[in-house]
Amino acid sequence: MTIYIAADHLGIEMKNELINHLNNNGIKTKEIDIENTELDDYPDFAFKLGRLVNEDKNALGILICGNGVGMSIAANKVKGIRCVRATNTDDAFKGKNHNGANVLALGANLEIDLAKEIVDTFISTKSATLDRYLNRINKIIKYENGEYNEL
Secondary structure, three states: OEEEEEEOHHHHHHHHHHHHHHHHOOOEEEEOOOOOOOOOOHHHHHHHHHHHHHHOOOOEEEEEEOOOHHHHHHHOOOOOOOEEEOOOHHHHHHHHHOOOOOEEEEEOOOOHHHHHHHHHHHHHOOOOOOHHHHHHHHHHHHHHOOOOOOO
């Protein structure tokens, strides 16, 4: 499994810490090749990472910005991406296991040890298997594809 990872200028330090953490645990990471500057824009990172995760169905993504909200909103605009903004391990677990998240958004304002726990939980959590969760995820996919609009 590959973990794509990107951060805007506010998340560079956390991104580097998480890359080291993941690599030290035998997890392959790939950084998004957009230059960080003080004027960089989080949507650019989210859109590119989303496209790469979609192309590599065995991959997951991690995005980092000031508080994770902007990255999450932008990533969720990419077809096929279900991004969870997590502030604790329960968010990460339920985002992936209940909602089929394939991208995790974190805030650079989190303590690094908590961020590592959230990332570890997200990566180790199994994808949804219960029918009620799979049905919900499939509704989202169908809606995204213009095939479901029963409200």
